[in-house]
Amino acid sequence: MASSRALPAVAGIGLRAPHVAEVRRSRPPIGWLEVHSENYFVDGGPALAALEAIRADYPVSLHGVGLSLGSADPLDPEHLARLKRLAARIEPSAISEHLCWSHVDGRHLNDLLPLPLNDEALALVCDRVDAVQTALGQPLLVENVSSYLRFADDTFAEWDFVAAVAMKTGCKLLFDVSNVYVNALNHGFDPRSYLAAIPGGSVAEIHLAGFDASGPCLIDTHGARVAPPVWTLYRSAIERFGPKPTLLEWDTDIPALEVLLDEAAQAQAVLSELRDAVAA
């Protein structure tokens, strides 16, 4: 079994294909890198070889988008087996997945779809998280997703549902501050209630990304700089949880690497400032 080292409580960036060659060449001073697990569900080839080379220089986190922890369908054993094989090869510092569903009756929608927040969904998600943690032999980081609808019959507030998954399974949380902000605006709640409900000891990583505010809902596009109110919420999160590994994600209209590094530097400034304040 791959030994897992914790991610450092500093800023990292999501590594996407357009930046791989430059990262290998220039080795930018960044604390760690995160990749989408499924992009490396391959049998061989240059992309996997590049990740192995990068892995020698940086802690790497494997971030999944397709395991579908919340599907009424059974877990896809092939998907889990590929994740396990990749983890054995890369020995990641963290493995994460989303609190969502993405397939039904064997048909995949390849998107992060929202769960109804009720006892049935909670029990199913907890079973799946248990199964994945057992298969991987290490804690899974579970990420809250952005959503554009909710269900009338929900019996949990989102933050209570997320906290319950962590408490019942012992999984860690990948706390996406941007998604909290997006949902707060889309569904009309105070993001501070969300923060207050999350057990800080369970938070093992934080995500920050940009959204699209041009329509009637905020859309979590990962295609822009982090918005000012999200930076404010991030600072509150670090004040509450302490310094946590923080990832800048950018997935559409991917800019030059230095733009990502600049965003990561902003997160690092918050982390350093609050760490110094604690130490003083």
Next chain:
Amino acid sequence: MPSLLEIQRGMAATIFGDDAALVALGVVAGGISAAARIDIYRNNVLGNYRKALAATFPVVRRLVGAAFFDAAIDAFVRAHPSNRGDVNRYGGDLARFLADYAPARSLGYLPDVARLEWAIDQAGIAADAPAFDFAALAALAEDAHASLRFVLHPSAQLIESRYPILHIWRVNQPDGHGPPDVDLGEGGDSLLVARGEHGVGVERLGPGETALLRALGRDAPLATAASRANQAEPSFHLPTALRRYVASHLLVAVRVQDPFVKGSPQ
């Protein structure tokens, strides 16, 4: 209260256009209608597939234009739903779909171009293979030579078409500047797609090489494959071809088939 399975079935159906399934979902409206909320997911889901498949099939997209491509992908997604959580491996059926897609009926070469692009995409992620083991070849007894099998690199694929798809593919690269017109009367192509030291390559094969590689790919012994090649192309020179294939890492291993145990590698 609908069950989790009912909600997921209903939401998937609604996303793929069954508006009647929306009501039972019990979506909270709150400022924006439930239908508009589902529209966001529909746009995300279809947009993801359009983007993912545009990355895999850039030449098909350039040949038909963005609007035609997007409409074709939307129809493809409904006809051949994804069956994996890994969208990178989705699209293998696009060529077959395009062959029956009425709006593309006049573009006979399009499915073959899609097959070529899929082969290129898959060659990039196929398994790696160790360097050719000459010692193993030298160590074989001479009477084993007739039943010798060559193992092709896992990325290797033969793509045959009655259209000049290599020419079409070359002049329709997404960043290409040349005139994209190709005379379809140029004749067909037999292409080898394989990953070598410098990445995935596409090369045109003559009839002898095509016959040889087709036979080797079907696990025929070397002697059989060589005689097929000579039938297809009387001037075919086996040693030259083999030397080139070993150098380019297309042939990665040899093995001798036990004639009594079908399919068992030595």
